[in-house]
Amino acid sequence: MGTAKARAPPRTPATPTQPVETSRYLPDKTFIIDNGAYMIKAGYASHAPASDEAVSVCSSIPNALVKTRDNKIVIGAQLATVNDWNEAMFRRPVEKGYVVNWEAEREIWDQSFFDGKVTAQNRNHHIADPEDTTLVLTEAPNALPILQRHTDEMVMEEWGFGGYARCLGPTLNAWNEIHSLFGDPLSSTSDASILPADCLMVVDSGYSHTTVTPVYKGQALQRGIRRLDLGGKHLTNYLKEIVSMRQYNMVDESYIMNEVKEAVCYVSNNFAGDLEQTWKGNRKRQSGPEEGIVLDYVLPDPNANKKGFIRPHDPLLHAKKKKGAASRLSADVLSEDVLVLGNERFTVPELLFTPGDIGMKSAGIHDMILQSLSVLPTGLHSAFLANVLVVGGNSLIPGFMERLETELRQIASSECVVRVRRVKDPVHSTWLGGTRLAANREELSKISITRQEYQEYGSGWAVRRFAGLI
Amino acid sequence: MFRVELVSDTSTATPGWSYAPTRGFDPTQAMAPSLGRKRGIRDAGKGGDISSRQANAIARHIAELDRENQRDVSIPAPVKQAREAGARGTRAKTTSNVRRILQSQKTFRNHLDDEEAAIASGSGGIAGMQGAGAASIIAAKGGKAAARTATPASTAGVKRPSAAMVGTATGASTPAQETTDAETDADDEPSRKPKLIKSEYDDDPLLRSYAPPVPSDRLMQRLLAEAPLSYNASRAKPPASAPPGRHFCCMCGYWGKIRCKSCHLRTCSLDCYKVHEDSRCGAFF
Numbered sequence: 208m209g210t211a212k213a214r215a216p217p218r219t220p221a222t223p224t225q226p227v228e229t230s231r232y233l234p235d236k237t238f239i240i241d242n243g244a245y246m247i248k249a250g251y252a253s254h255a256p257a258s259d260e261a262v263s264v265c266s267s268i269p270n271a272l273v274k275t276r277d278n279k280i281v282i283g284a285q286l287a288t289v290n291d292w293n294e295a296m297f298r299r300p301v302e303k304g305y306v307v308n309w310e311a312e313r314e315i316w317d318q319s320f321f322d323g324k325v326t327a328q329n330r331n332h333h334i335a336d337p338e339d340t341t342l343v344l345t346e347a348p349n350a351l352p353i354l355q356r357h358t359d360e361m362v363m364e365e366w367g368f369g370g371y372a373r374c375l376g377p378t379l380n381a382w383n384e385i386h387s388l389f390g391d392p393l394s395s396t397s398d399a400s401i402l403p404a405d406c407l408m409v410v411d412s413g414y415s416h417t418t419v420t421p422v423y424k425g426q427a428l429q430r431g432i433r434r435l436d437l438g439g440k441h442l443t444n445y446l447k448e449i450v451s452m453r454q455y456n457m458v459d460e461s462y463i464m465n466e467v468k469e470a471v472c473y474v475s476n477n478f479a480g481d482l483e484q485t486w487k488g489n490r491k492r493q494s495g496p497e498e499g500i501v502l503d504y505v506l507p508d509p510n511a512n513k514k515g516f517i518r519p520h521d522p523l524l525h526a527k528k529k530k531g532a533a534s535r536l537s538a539d540v541l542s543e544d545v546l547v548l549g550n551e552r553f554t555v556p557e558l559l560f561t562p563g564d565i566g567m568k569s570a571g572i573h574d575m576i577l578q579s580l581s582v583l584p585t586g587l588h589s590a591f592l593a594n595v596l597v598v599g600g601n602s603l604i605p606g607f608m609e610r611l612e613t614e615l616r617q618i619a620s621s622e623c624v625v626r627v628r629r630v631k632d633p634v635h636s637t638w639l640g641g642t643r644l645a646a647n648r649e650e651l652s653k654i655s656i657t658r659q660e661y662q663e664y665g666s667g668w669a670v671r672r673f674a675g676l677i
Numbered sequence: 678m679f680r681v682e683l684v685s686d687t688s689t690a691t692p693g694w695s696y697a698p699t700r701g702f703d704p705t706q707a708m709a710p711s712l713g714r715k716r717g718i719r720d721a722g723k724g725g726d727i728s729s730r731q732a733n734a735i736a737r738h739i740a741e742l743d744r745e746n747q748r749d750v751s752i753p754a755p756v757k758q759a760r761e762a763g764a765r766g767t768r769a770k771t772t773s774n775v776r777r778i779l780q781s782q783k784t785f786r787n788h789l790d791d792e793e794a795a796i797a798s799g800s801g802g803i804a805g806m807q808g809a810g811a812a813s814i815i816a817a818k819g820g821k822a823a824a825r826t827a828t829p830a831s832t833a834g835v836k837r838p839s840a841a842m843v844g845t846a847t848g849a850s851t852p853a854q855e856t857t858d859a860e861t862d863a864d865d866e867p868s869r870k871p872k873l874i875k876s877e878y879d880d881d882p883l884l885r886s887y888a889p890p891v892p893s894d895r896l897m898q899r900l901l902a903e904a905p906l907s908y909n910a911s912r913a914k915p916p917a918s919a920p921p922g923r924h925f926c927c928m929c930g931y932w933g934k935i936r937c938k939s940c941h942l943r944t945c946s947l948d949c950y951k952v953h954e955d956s957r958c959g960a961f962f
Contacts, residue, residue: 274752282755297745298752302785310779314754349911351792357781360774419913423897429905433913441742448742449930458747486931488946550930563922565742566735570916578913584896585889666774675902 234369239343239641244301245414248638249332252645266332268319272298283315291509292462304347304415305354341370343641348432359669363661372655373673377409377420378427379640388628401647406590412601414439419579431579446555474606475553485549506544573614589623597629598636
């Protein structure tokens with residue numbers, strides 16, 4: 208590509224193929240889908256976004272086809288009806304963060320958004336007339352162009368949305384109200400139209416991977432985007448693997464181990480100390496049920512309709528159980544299966560910060576932020592370091608934020624202020640940012656294409672248009 | 678026809694040289710050392726202190742962590758005749774593009790390989806269109822911008838260097854805050870300059886703070902207009918200065934202090950080592 212073309216500012220149409228602005232029709236109703244690998248976050252944008260109210264409109268739909276133990280296949284929102292998660296098998300249309308298998312994704316979308324009539328239950332996520340709806344769809348950064356093209360073709364040709372904008376998920380977070388989050392004074396023009404934050408470093412730690420995206424005035428600085436190929440899935444699998452080797456065989460229990468992970472895992476702020484504390488040699492020296500790190504997780508029992516739960520570790524439980532009926536334990540306690548979780552609790556999420564622990568040659572999250580900054584102008588470093596926003600499910604692991612801030616503080620230049628924040632609801636933050644973007648009609652129409660444009664210029668044009676090349 | 682070559686690896690009990698057969702003359706292989714299979718295995722993990730078998734084991738482990746299910750299962754999407762007939766009746770017919778996408782059984786791996794091949798051949802999608810000249814222009818502009826604003830920064834007599842950084846840091850994100858610490862923020866508007874308190878220490882080199890200039894709008898436009906990196910290029914690199922790798926007990930997860938003599942896995946204590954030796958030591962490496 209020659210420099211002459213690159214010099215044109217982005218998003219301003221310079222090619223004669225651009226239609227006249229007045230003829231563009233972008234439907235007013237905006238539907239936002241944050242198509243996560245684990246969960247689809249979807250819902251309509253209201254015209255006056257109030258952050259707390261808006262999230263209640265958002266529906267979370269598991270993005271998976273599940274085959275349960277009795278060989279039943281369950282899709283998307285129906286997963287809520289499953290009681291027995293033992294040996295449940297998953298098929299996810301999203302691979303590595305990108306929609307690869309549209310056959311499965313179409314089933315889930317159809318079932319969630321298009322099938323049936325509007326009812327009270329699906330009112331918030333039912334698309335009756337795609338032709339009269341603008342779709343804002345998120346994608347993970349650095350997607351393969353061929354997959355982007357597939358996405359565009361499916362959206363515009365299979366469902367035929369009236370308007371369509373495919374944008375990088377992390378960038379939408381910049382539209383959220385983050386000034387109060389960082390304790391900055393509100394800008395005086397708050398009553399004017401909603402604008403994105405100027406500089407924001409978005410760390411998105413999701414199911415398939417963890418990305419770092421520098422966002423400048425609502426747009427990503429592409430050269431600074433970095434990705435760590437570790438996410439919630441890897442943590443769950445790692446925990447599964449460790450537990451399977453040390454205690455019970457749990458290799459087929461992805462769902463249950465995910466619940467265990469969410470219940471017990473934390474990011475240690477004193478790794479070596481915690482490791483000493485959980486070592487079996489030191490464990491014996493402490494007497495009685497300890498207050499410390501070790502926990503028991505009682506596995507769910509679908510036959511008795513019992514959910515899994517945690518309780519403090521009882522070191523004598525095993526011995527008592529061996530005695531069986533002689534000990535005065537109830538039948539409930541005797542029949543339950545318990546996982547004892549010691550250093551598993553913190554060595555598993557530790558991978559996000561030191562991937563070298565499993566031999567992976569990659570930087571941890573904190574180092575990745577600096578790698579991202581190293582390719583950006585030095586004048587922006589301090590602004591980005593002072594505005595690090597963490598979104599995605601992994602940020603809910605206790606201790607994650609403190610650890611990230613500590614690590615980043617240690618390696619960042621001492622002259623810079625480091626502020627790491629998490630929004631109240633890091634899972635829906637991207638979706639919420641989408642609703643606020645949708646409230647700014649002018650910006651939305653700049654990044655959207657209409658059905659008519661797509662039909663006229665085709666999917667190759669759409670891919671280039673969303674990449675900002677036209 | 679034989680060629681004699683030196684073996685660089687000194688840690689093992691191999692001879693210092695070996696015969697390596699050459700299979701005729703191949704111009705592509707002429708410069709590259711043609712290694713035997715065994716030595717290839719040992720050396721392929723170069724660049725670190727791990728053998729290629731260990732590297733393979735790590736790669737396999739990471740690939741295993743990436744799986745959805747432990748076993749390969751096929752979960753077909755349920756067939757729904759009713760929907761095809763009813764709800765879809767009003768919609769337009771499935772286009773050829775859609776049919777092609779739905780029937781595609783490619784995995785992400787396949788797509789990525791295609792993309793990498795396309796990039797290697799110089800026609801890789803959007804990523805291939807990335808201008809090579811952009812980077813050099815930005816570098817030059819960055820340098821110029823730094824030179825231009827070096828002077829105003831030095832005129833600002835700032836008491837604490839860290840305070841100046843707070844000013845630029847938050848100032849860039851919230852213009853409203855600039856008024857509160859305007860005296861520390863010298864390099865944006867000349868109108869603010871009279872507010873600065875002059876003192877004799879203004880030129881003291883110890884107190885001088887250097888705040889890197891905020892890049893110009895034009896530079897930012899150029900940066901924003903850049904095409905995305907390719908999938909592989911955006912992966913995080915290994916850290917520049919990494920602390921030495923940590924090793925853990927393969928049984929209990931504590932520090933791995935003892936290395937098994939036959940398989941090189943680590944254990945923390947004799948207890949763990951005995952369990953390992955009895956049940957799990959596969960003498961793999």
